[in-house]
Amino acid sequence: MAPIKQHKKQPAETRQQLLAVAGNLILEHGLVNLTLDAVAKASGISKGGLLHHFPSKQHLLNGLIFDLHERFRQRLAELAAADPVPEGRFARAYLKAVTMNRDEPRNKLCSILAIEARGEPAMRSAWRDSTREMLRRQSESGADPIDMAIIHLAADGLWLADLEGAFEDSPELFQRIVARLEQMTRR
Template sequence: MSNAHHRKKQPVLVRQQLLEVAARLAGEQGMSAVTLDAVSAASGVSKGGLLHHFPTKNALLDALFESLLEKFDAEIDQLMRADPLPQGRFSRAYLQAVSGLKDRPDDSRSWTQVTIALLAEPRLRLRWRQWVAERAEEYIGTDSALDTLIVRFAADGLWLADTLESHDISGALRRELIARLIELTHK
């Protein structure tokens, strides 16, 4: 008798595995490579199993975006906990999280593909706008000064430059730029 029917199901782990495979495919081959068939094959999860978690490709992409946002939020929260100065704390953490993507190739590749999809997909743009608005409201007491807004816009510009590989901002120049932006959050 087969043990297949007696295996303990682990839907949370399977869902996470599917999202990790989708992120890897997006990072390595671009968003067009993230198909239900490709994710099913690369993960070893049956198509029916995949469809149980993500009934459509859009559902998979939305979940991938949410997963990346959760990781991003967790990193920002960790950076904020390590920062003793409340004024500008969120903006400093946002800048550090965004500028640090370049140093984490797996995250960077996934975010690069999702950022490109973000530009093209209205539902992802809406979700990003919601995330930005939620954070702006949450940190209105500490990060509503004009200088902190400038820092977050500069971080977005750095993120876009890193995504497009349009500027060679590395080494000492990058550290100096980030240090100057951090100084603005103290005002």
Template sequence: MSKAHHRRKQPEAVRQQLLEVAAKLSLEKGPASVTLDAVSQAAGVSKGGLLHHFPNKLSLLDGLFADLTEKLDRALAERMREDPHPKGRFTRAYAAVFFQPEGLQDGDQWKVLTVALISEPHLRERWRQWMERHLAENVGTDSFLDALLVRYAVDGLWLADLLGAPVIDAEARAAMLARLLALSRS
């Protein structure tokens, strides 16, 4: 009997490993390098094992999207719980998580997802729906013009970071964030 029959199965760990390997391949070699064969080989998982979790490349990207947005939802909820001021609460949480490099976990996977969002209409639609859901949930507190301005500024910095724009030193970044957070309270 082979070792596979005696090995303890950990499907969630395998799924997470496949997502991490796909993200790493995409960052190192570009999105075109993310094939089911390449991911299964790099992860040390049989192609059948990969197909069990992700039947095609789009489902792998969908899995990455779902995983990251679940983590993002938790990070936003935590920040919002810590903020005693309702007006602009979602916007401040969004800024804190995306603006500060240490605020956004899984940074490499987010870079991969951002590239996928640009190239995959299906994922762009999922992101639009995610954002619309959060804005609808916070319509009473975050629908004013300055909150919109702050969120777009944060998105711009996120894209600049992704593209490797000139690095903003920590002091300037902190000052920018402080100004944006103040704007979200006005």
């Protein structure tokens, strides 16, 4: 009789796999069609295994929101660190993070969750805390804190207008607005 292979448990990797599968399913079928059964089937993990990591669909969505938020924060830190001009650095990083690679799957997923899950307490809390932190960091950058807050809030509005398709007929207007906001960070 052949020995049974024991798989090492890797909870962090399993969690990330489940979040990735959930994200892909949302991109393919929409948030409203996401089910725990679909995530379990697509991931090849039993429903019991899924429920061990995420006891409900809401826990799964909260985990996905948290994961995307952390990845966004990491991207912001990378962009800010790569900017050689300290004054306004964080505002430029934020502007880049919300306006570049708009068709990247992770950015589309963030958009879907931001719009469709906006009523969820975890999403509102993550958005509020993130905005407060970013406004605080921008005020510490040495640039005028009011100007940096205006740029941050304008970038959010630009992102939301883009989500709603406001620039489908005029992508050059979108780029011109981004360029103007970026220019404002250097005053």
